[in-house]
Amino acid sequence: MKEITDYDKRLVENREVLEASFIFCLWKNPELFDDYNDFNPSTELMLNDSRFYYSLGKDMSSLNYKSLDHASIYGHLKDNEETRNKFNSLGGYQTVDKMCKIISTENVESYYDTLTKSNMLLDLNDKGFNVINELERFKKMTSSQLYDYYEYQLDDIFLNRGSNVEIEDLEITDEFIDRCNSGEERGLSYSSTAPLMNYHTMGLHKANVQIFAGFSGTGKSSYVVSSYVMPILDEGENITIIANEMNIDAWRHLFLATVLSQKLGYYGLTRKKQKTGSYTPEQLAKIKEAQQYINENYKGRLKFVKIYDYSIDDVRRIIRKMSKRGFGYFIYDTFKSENAASDKVTGELIEASKTLLQVAEKEEVCIIITMQLAIYMENTRYLTASTLSNAKGVKEVVSELILMRKLWDDEFTGKKYDVKPWRYMKDPITGKINGSKEFLTLDENKRYRIMFLDKTRNDEDDICVISKFDGQWNQWKEIGYCNPMHQNRV
Known part of the structure; x- marks a missing residue:
C-alpha cells in the first residue's frame, strides 16, 4: 500500500x-x-x-x-x-x-x-x-456491495459485447458426434472406488452440480474423500474442499487414513489411533511413507478452505478464484441455509443451488455438495428427495442426487425387511456380465450403507447400491445392488 x-x-x-x-x-x-x-x-x-x-x-x-x-x-x-x-x-x-x-x-x-x-x-x-467519481455512492455501500457493484459492471460490459452469450442453431454437428464417439461426454471416472455408482452417473461431470446427502453420522465426508477426492487426484486433476463445519485437521485424518489403506494397504493405524498419538515405530514410519506418497503424487493439487458461515456468495467467490488457478473440482461441505430460522429457508436453498449451478457452468467446473437429511425422516426406509432437509426443490437444479443411510438391523439377510443384496454374474469364459443375478449374504458383524440414486441425467435413476463401510480406515466397497422396502420403520 x-x-x-x-x-x-x-x-x-x-x-x-x-x-x-x-x-x-x-x-x-x-x-x-x-x-x-x-x-x-x-x-x-x-x-x-x-x-x-x-x-x-x-x-x-x-x-x-x-x-x-x-x-x-x-x-x-x-x-x-x-x-x-x-x-x-x-x-x-x-x-x-x-x-x-x-x-x-x-x-x-x-x-x-x-x-x-x-x-x-x-x-x-x-x-x-x-x-473518485462514484465516491459518494460508495460511502453508502458495504465492502460486499462494493464488490458486487464492480462485478456487475464488468459482467454488464462483457454481456453487452456478447462475450458471455452465444446464439447457435441446435443441430447435430459432425464435431458433436466426434466428441461423443471419443468419450468426451463421459465425466471423470471414479470407478476405482465406486464402480456401480460411477456406471450409472457416468462419472463426475463439469458444468454440473451434484448432491451427496445423508443423515448425521452416516459418513458423508468419509465417503466423499474415498470415492470422489481420491479418484479426482489420481486422474491428475485439482480439487478444492470448502468446509464450514469440520476443520482442516479432521479432513487431514480422513485423507491420511484413506491413503494408508487405499494406497499403502496398511491397516495398523486406525483413525482413532491417529488422534491419540504415541505411535509405534512402525506406525510412525507408515505415516511418513504416506506423507511422502502425498507429497510426490498430490502436492499442490488439493486445497482446503475453511469458511465460518453458510454464505453462498463466499462459496461462489472461492470457486471463481480457484477455478482461475486451474482447479476444476470442488467439494462444498455442508450446504445449508445462511439463516436456518428463516421462514424462507426452502426458497433460499433453491436460489443458492441455482447460484452454484451458474458458477459451475460459467467456470466449467464440477461441484459436489454434501447435505444433511432431515432428522425427522430418519425412520424412512426408502430415501428420496423428500428427505432433504428444507430443500426438496434443489433436486430440480442438480444433475445427480445420491442419498445415503445406514443399513438397519432388520434388513440383514433373513431378517423381516431383508434388502436382498445381489450383483450381476459374469460369464466364466468371456468375463462379460450375462444378466444372471447372484444373491449375497450380509455379515451382521459388518457395517453397511445404502446409496439411493434418486436422480441422474446420465442413466436411469431409482437405483439402490449397498456398500460395506469400515470407518477405522475409511474403507468403502460396493458389494452390489439391493431392494429396500418402501415401508417406513415404526
Missing part, C-alpha cells in the same frame, strides 16, 4: 478515525484479536501509529491479557523502554482510554467492513479505476 500522501485527500478522508475505531475495539476486548487473526497490519493499515497500537495490543493478547488497562500496559512495557517511550509520546494510556470510551465493540464488524471497503477503493484506484 502506498503512503497516505500519495492519494487524493477524498480517498483517505477520516482514515485516522477508520483505523483507530477498529484497532481500539480490539483493545477494548482483546479476545477479538483471535477473531481477526488473519488481519495483516502491514497491508491493511496505512498509518504508523495504527500499526504500533495494533502490534502492541496483539502482543499482549497473545500473552493472554484479558484487559489492556493502565496497570497491565505499563507492567508489560516496564522492561521495554523504546516501546514505552513510543507509547507515552502518543499520549500514553490517556489516549487509549479516550478512544475506548467513544467506541463500542458491538460495532467491530462495521468498523472492520468500513476499513476493508476503504482499502478496496485504494486498491481499485491503484489499478486505474476512477473511484
